[in-house]
Amino acid sequence: MGEASLNIVIGGEAGQGLVTVGEFLSRALVRAGYAIVVTQDYLSRIRGGHNTYAIRVDSREVTAPAEGIDLLVALSAQTLPLLRDRLSPRALVLTDAAHGLSGHPGLAIPYKELCPKPLFENTAALGALGSLLCLDPAWITGLIKEKFAKKGEAIVADNLAVFQAATHWTISQKASFACLSPAEPRGRRVMLNGNTAIALGGLAAGVNFGSFYPMTPGTSVMQALIDHSDRMGVVCEQAEDEIAAVIMAIGASYAGARPMVSTSGGGFALMVEGVSLSGMLETPVTIVVAQRPGPATGLPTRTEQADLDLVLHAGHGEFPRAIFAPGTVEQCFHLAHRAVDTAERFQSPVFILTDQFLADSYRDVAPFDLASLPPVARPLTAVADPAGYERYAVTDSGVSPRLVPGFTEATVVLDSDEHTPDGHITEDLAVRVTMQEKRMRKFAGLTRVALPPNLYGNADGATLLVCWGTTLGAAREAAAIRNARGEKTAVLHFSQIYPLVPDAFVPILETAKRTVMVEGNFAGQLARLIRRETGYVFDALVTRFDGLPFTAAYILDRL
Amino acid sequence: MVTEKDYGEFETAWCPGCGNFSIRKAVVKALAALDLPPHKVVFSTGIGQAAKAPHYIRVNTLNGLHGRSLPAATGIKLANPELAVFAESGDGCSYGEGGNHFLAALRRNVDMTYIVHDNQIYGLTKGQASPTTMTGQKTKTQPHGVASAPFNPVAVAVTMGAGFVARGFAGEIDHLADLIVQAARHPGFSLIDVLQPCVSFNKVNTFAWYKERCYKLGGDHDSTNFQAALAKAMEFGDKIPIGVLWTSDRPAFPLTDVGPLAGREPDMAALSQIIEGYA
Numbered sequence: 067m068g069e070a071s072l073n074i075v076i077g078g079e080a081g082q083g084l085v086t087v088g089e090f091l092s093r094a095l096v097r098a099g100y101a102i103v104v105t106q107d108y109l110s111r112i113r114g115g116h117n118t119y120a121i122r123v124d125s126r127e128v129t130a131p132a133e134g135i136d137l138l139v140a141l142s143a144q145t146l147p148l149l150r151d152r153l154s155p156r157a158l159v160l161t162d163a164a165h166g167l168s169g170h171p172g173l174a175i176p177y178k179e180l181c182p183k184p185l186f187e188n189t190a191a192l193g194a195l196g197s198l199l200c201l202d203p204a205w206i207t208g209l210i211k212e213k214f215a216k217k218g219e220a221i222v223a224d225n226l227a228v229f230q231a232a233t234h235w236t237i238s239q240k241a242s243f244a245c246l247s248p249a250e251p252r253g254r255r256v257m258l259n260g261n262t263a264i265a266l267g268g269l270a271a272g273v274n275f276g277s278f279y280p281m282t283p284g285t286s287v288m289q290a291l292i293d294h295s296d297r298m299g300v301v302c303e304q305a306e307d308e309i310a311a312v313i314m315a316i317g318a319s320y321a322g323a324r325p326m327v328s329t330s331g332g333g334f335a336l337m338v339e340g341v342s343l344s345g346m347l348e349t350p351v352t353i354v355v356a357q358r359p360g361p362a363t364g365l366p367t368r369t370e371q372a373d374l375d376l377v378l379h380a381g382h383g384e385f386p387r388a389i390f391a392p393g394t395v396e397q398c399f400h401l402a403h404r405a406v407d408t409a410e411r412f413q414s415p416v417f418i419l420t421d422q423f424l425a426d427s428y429r430d431v432a433p434f435d436l437a438s439l440p441p442v443a444r445p446l447t448a449v450a451d452p453a454g455y456e457r458y459a460v461t462d463s464g465v466s467p468r469l470v471p472g473f474t475e476a477t478v479v480l481d482s483d484e485h486t487p488d489g490h491i492t493e494d495l496a497v498r499v500t501m502q503e504k505r506m507r508k509f510a511g512l513t514r515v516a517l518p519p520n521l522y523g524n525a526d527g528a529t530l531l532v533c534w535g536t537t538l539g540a541a542r543e544a545a546a547i548r549n550a551r552g553e554k555t556a557v558l559h560f561s562q563i564y565p566l567v568p569d570a571f572v573p574i575l576e577t578a579k580r581t582v583m584v585e586g587n588f589a590g591q592l593a594r595l596i597r598r599e600t601g602y603v604f605d606a607l608v609t610r611f612d613g614l615p616f617t618a619a620y621i622l623d624r625l
Numbered sequence: 626m627v628t629e630k631d632y633g634e635f636e637t638a639w640c641p642g643c644g645n646f647s648i649r650k651a652v653v654k655a656l657a658a659l660d661l662p663p664h665k666v667v668f669s670t671g672i673g674q675a676a677k678a679p680h681y682i683r684v685n686t687l688n689g690l691h692g693r694s695l696p697a698a699t700g701i702k703l704a705n706p707e708l709a710v711f712a713e714s715g716d717g718c719s720y721g722e723g724g725n726h727f728l729a730a731l732r733r734n735v736d737m738t739y740i741v742h743d744n745q746i747y748g749l750t751k752g753q754a755s756p757t758t759m760t761g762q763k764t765k766t767q768p769h770g771v772a773s774a775p776f777n778p779v780a781v782a783v784t785m786g787a788g789f790v791a792r793g794f795a796g797e798i799d800h801l802a803d804l805i806v807q808a809a810r811h812p813g814f815s816l817i818d819v820l821q822p823c824v825s826f827n828k829v830n831t832f833a834w835y836k837e838r839c840y841k842l843g844g845d846h847d848s849t850n851f852q853a854a855l856a857k858a859m860e861f862g863d864k865i866p867i868g869v870l871w872t873s874d875r876p877a878f879p880l881t882d883v884g885p886l887a888g889r890e891p892d893m894a895a896l897s898q899i900i901e902g903y904a
Contacts (some may be wrong), residue, residue, distance in 0.1 A: 169702065256903040269896055275704060276887045297895050302879055306729035310696035315668065320687050321708065322887020325700075343690050344788025383835050433900050436893045442686065447888055452664075471685035472708045475664050481680075481688040482672075491680050491688065568727075610632045 068200065068245035069156075071124040073132040076191075077149055078141025081113040081187040081486065087139065088119030089428075090192055090213070094205035095123050095255040096430040099249030103539065104428035105131040109281075110366040116144055125249045128544070129394075129539030131427075133619050137198065138172075139191055139245070140165065153204040158243045160194055163188075173241050180235060186228040189323025200245030203233060225281065240421075241407060255600065256433050256445050260398045260424035260536075260612070261328075262433070264354055267291030267402025268326045270434070271442045273352070275323035276302040277314040280334055281415055282366055282420040284356040286438055287328035304375035312340030312351065319349045320480060321596065324406060328354035331373045332363060337428045338380045341415050343621050345385025347480045348458065350409035350416070352402075355422040359613050368613030369422035369585035377417050378564060379596065386412065386464075386509040388516070389564040391419040393538030395429040398560055403439055408515070408573060411443035412508045414466055419563065421586070423615035425537040452476035456487040464507030517563050518570035523549070524555030529625070530578035532604065534560040536615065537584050544625075545616035554579075569601040575602055584608045584621055627857050629657045633683035638670045639674055644795035644821025645759045648742055648807040649678055649796045655805035656684075660710070666709045670684075670700035671718035673749045674894040675742035678713050692722025692781075695730045698737050705887065706880040709809060720756040727778070730814055735878040738808040738815045741778065742795075745830045746822035750856040752826035762829055783851070788813030790858070790871040791866035794839045797867065800895045807869060809812060813877035821863070836866070842868030849873070 074091070078084040085106070093103050105123045106143055110205070122132050134154035140146045140161040143481070146168060153159070167174050173194060180190045197208045207226055210385040214222045265287050273288065276295075278288040292302045305311035308329055315325035322598055329337060334355045344351045352561030359370040378390055388408050390401040402418060409416035438596045445468040449455050455476035466487075471478040479489030484498045492498070519532075522542055529548065531541045538559045550554040558574060575581050583593040583604045590607045597603055608624045632653045639645045639689045656666060668679035672691035679686040685708070689697045698712040719727060730739065746764070747753040753766040756776040765772050782790040793801040801819060808815035819867040820839065822832040844867065847853050854871035883889075 068853070070778055119644055255904070256900060258903050262903070266896070266900060269891055269899075270893070271889045272889070274889055274891075275700070277700070292705070294896075294899050297899065298891060299881075299883065299886075299889060301886065303699070305696065305701065306725050309693065310699075310726055310729065313693045313696040314700035314703075316689075317687060317697035318704035319700070320697075321667070321701040321704035322885055322888070323700070323704035339690055340693075343693075347687070433897075445887065470885075471703075472665055472705055472885070473887070475662075477664050477683055477685045479680075479686045479688075481686070482686065482690055489686070491677060537835075 069248040070126070070247050071128065072136045072246060073134060073515065074121045074123060074137040074139070074195070075149065076119045076139040077116060077134045077145035079114050079214065080108065080111055080117050082141045084117060084119050084141055086357050086393040087191050088121060090206065090209055091161065091195055091427050092121050093257050094201060094209055095195070096168050096255050096612070098201060098205045099252060100125060101128045101252070101430050102247065102428060103131055105423065108367050117144065121262040123246065123592060125247050127372055130543045131615055137195070139195065141191070143159045148168065152436070158198065158241065160191065168208040173236065173561065174231070174240055175454050181228055182224065185534065186225060189225045189228045190232040190303050192218065193229040194236045197233045198237035198241060198243045229442070232359065239471055248564050253432055255430040257428050258431055259426055260392065260395050260420050261286040261356065261430045262290040263395045263400040264418060264420065265396035267399035267436070268352065268406055269294060269300070270439055271403040272324045272327045273313060273319040273406055275325040275519050276300060276473070277306045277325065277327055278306050278329065278369055279305050279310040281330045281333040283358060283425040284330040284333065284354060285330040286425060287354050287356070290327065299458050308336035308341065312337040312353065314341065315351050316340060316344055316347065316349050319351055320347070320471070322447070324410065326352045326354065328356065330356050331360050331376065332371065334376065342381030342383055342385070343482055344415040345381055345383070345387070345505070346482050350413050352405050352409045352416050352418065354418045356425045357419060359611065365613045366375065367422065369586065369615050370611055370613065371421055371537070372588070372591065373612065374419065374525035374591040377419060385505055386414050386512050387416065388414070388512050388552055389417045389419060391535035392424065393559055393561055395431050395536055398424065398504050398592040399434050401561060407442040408512070410439070412512055413465060414508060414512070421536050447473040449474055449476060458485060458487045458501065458504070460487055460504050463511055464504045465511065479594065484525050487547060488538055513565040513567060514568050516565050519558050519569055521556060521558050521574055523580045524556065525556045525574050527577070527579050528554040528556045528577065529555050529580045530558055531582050531584050531621065532558045534563055535582040537586060540616035540621055541584055544621040546620055566599050567609065570601055572600050580605045582606045582608055582625065585611050586616060626676060627657050627660050627662055629653050631663055631683065632656060635681040637681050638677060640825050641650060641724060642824040643674070645674060645678060645742060645828050647795040647798050647845065648740070648801065648819055649681055651801035652678070652740065652805060653682060654798070654802035655809065657807055658802065658806050660845050661709050661868050663666040665700050666765070669694045669701060669710065669712045671714035671723060672864065673715040675713060675715035694718070695726040696750065697800050698729065699733065702735050702737055703859060703880065707885060712737060713740040715748070715758045716741060716743040717755040720778055723767045724756070731782055731787050731876050733789055734875060735891070736812050736814070736815045736880070739817065740804065740815070741818050742821055742822045744827055744828040748823045755756050758831060761828070770830045777858065777861065778816065779870055780855065782816045783854050786873055786875055787816060787871065788796065788873055788875055788877065789815035789869070790854070791817045791869045792818040792867045793817050794835055794867045795819060796836055800841060800867065804869065810827050811872065813875060838863060838865045838889060839866060842866050847887070
């Protein structure tokens with residue numbers, strides 16, 4: 067028997083290779099069949115400071131990060147003093163013999179003896195970790211062979227030698243640490259973080275254009291698109307600023323591309339005029355906003371859910387939009403696909419709200435079933451009557467046939483000014499009313515296809531934890547812990563924030579004994595939106611805005 | 626065979642006597658000379674009276690936001706390299722609000738033609754100084770005279786090694802049409818800064834003022850000679866050269882070689898392999 071669940075934290079300075087150790091170990095664990103939730107905590111600097119890479123590993127499903135640390139890999143001298151308060155009663159510390167254990171149970175690894183060069187210390191740490199967890203060494207040695215193959219056979223051999231030396235040394239220490247219990251069979255898994263899954267969902271929906279201006283933690287969506295652009299036929303361009311990024315995407319969309327752009331709050335603030343333009347031109351664009359704490363530059367590398375109000379209200383004037391907020395890596399993929407289709411279908415701006423936590427959080431997921439994905443709407447490249455074509459033809463649904471320029475004899479005219487059905491500028495106020503009514507009619511269609519919130523458990527007579535986006539995992543774990551204690555608790559999770567469909571959730575709220583909105587911002591932005599749209603007032607609010615993700619313990623402490 | 630008639634006749638919102646009319650004429654003349662059918666041409670524009678130009682020409686049009694004609698034009702060209710892409714707007718839009726995009730476009734060198742109506746004033750908002758208004762010129766919002774130095778778009782473009790840099794004058798329609806033809810044929814980013822009067826709000830740089838100063842560059846000007854091009858680009862005062870100031874064979878921004886992105890569906894087998902690669 068061993069431990070079913072452990073929280074492994076690797077701490078050290080930026081540049082020390084803690085991400086390398088973390089990713090190797092995570093991947094080996096996923097290949098060995100374990101479930102993981104990775105949380106990355108880093109500072110806005112390239113070297114130095116103190117960062118952590120936390121892997122919560124479980125032989126069964128796991129949905130959220132944990133606070134206590136069971137196994138701490140201290141790569142720098144400051145790691146142990148910084149994190150000692152979070153060590154669990156069973157915790158073991160792995161540190162450099164040079165730093166010492168300061169009386170904590172653990173292993174002081176003689177890196178100097180085990181490693182021919184400091185470069186190999188990460189491999190030595192992996193040897194010690196794998197040994198303590200009783201992980202079949204083949205999972206890690208296999209990865210070492212794969213990852214270092216490009217650097218040559220000598221490097222592979224050196225790393226394997228260090229790995230083996232560290233493994234043997236650890237076994238010789240007879241450290242009293244329980245192994246991980248065997249993983250329950252869960253089928254083939256891949257290891258993805260939220261932002262990569264969003265990019266893959268976009269690719270599955272036919273995204274073939276990406277424009278961006280670098281901003282943490284939004285950039286990695288575009289990075290993933292770029293990584294696969296040659297193979298998938300995607301045009302990606304780093305724009306001069308976020309304004310250019312979004313407008314370039316709108317231009318590409320007009321010409322028939324399926325665009326995606328990604329940014330974070332501060333960059334999105336600049337994109338706002340483009341959002342309004344997309345609304346007026348009725349040209350689809352999918353915008354990923356990876357939230358981080360603000361205002362202004364805030365905490366650039368931490369997490370928050372405070373940009374809901376911004377995204378909800380972004381853009382002057384009134385126009386329809388949809389906002390998705392994935393709660394898991396699987397949802398990142400599927401909602402990205404859905405967001406692109408929604409944008410194309412309703413010719414509107416569509417948003418995906420994620421955050422630093424989910425952006426950087428690796429999970430084990432089943433490979434996505436691409437064959438079962440619904441088709442994505444596409445613009446027209448042919449029309450029956452090119453001469454009579456009107457880009458903004460007035461329709462019952464508000465959606466006009468969208469023709470791509472250059473494919474027919476028709477000319478396609480778009481205007482940011484109010485325009486006639488054929489796209490030309492007008493100051494005719496009757497036309498203004500007709501066109502605004504036409505555009506806003508799309509809202510009814512968007513509402514019809516809006517995803518209702520997901521209910522986990524039975525809300526009847528229960529404490530109902532209501533949340534959106536990435537808080538899902540922590541809320542579900544908090545509910546499970548309370549239910550195990552006999553305190554009836556359910557979770558209602560919004561993966562689409564807008565449009566809201568009150569009939570789909572107000573009756574659920576009304577059956578609960580107590581409703582608690584749990585969200586990662588100061589004001590309770592979704593609670594306020596629901597109050598505005600439905601009049602419903604939550605019984606309580608649990609907020610978090612210290613830059614860290616929700617955990618079950620954080621929620622339980624405040625209920 | 627495309628003729629000027631194919632580009633239609635429209636009622637405009639421009640002031641009588643505006644330089645925009647002659648620029649429109651030159652554009653239509655050039656498009657016909659290039660034998661471009663209207664549905665193969667896209668104009669991306671910003672905001673202002675100049676930006677309304679493609680509403681008065683039968684072409685594909687994205688009349689977008691102030692200063693943003695270039696990013697939209699870039700997106701259009703990247704998405705469909707088969708379209709002939711033009712961006713068109715005024716000096717305030719292009720060099721003020723759109724200044725960063727102008728610099729980026731010079732660096733990127735995407736194959737498109739940028740036609741800037743340069744009347745050295747903001748017309749539509751009724752007469753404020755623009756980035757090209759001359760130092761000292763008084764306006765209602767600069768009552769003590771413009772303190773800033775005027776932006777020199779052609780000199781900036783030459784020093785950036787742009788593909789094609791020309792200066793035109795609204796009073797020389799055939800000459801301007803020829804510049805547009807040359808610019809459109811140039812593979813890369815082409816700038817044509819077109820001097821024009823604003824009959825309502827610029828009482829200094831009038832039609833007569835330009836007419837008196839503008840002279841055509843002759844065959845003796847070598848547009849591939851950087852020093853000569855820069856010298857001509859800097860000439861703006863009693864004498865203002867019009868014509869092709871500078872050309873270079875700098876490679877244009879690479880475009881997709883598999884045609885338009887429209888209608889291209891993802892290779893799901895490749896994507897499936899990519900996903901499996903994350904194991």
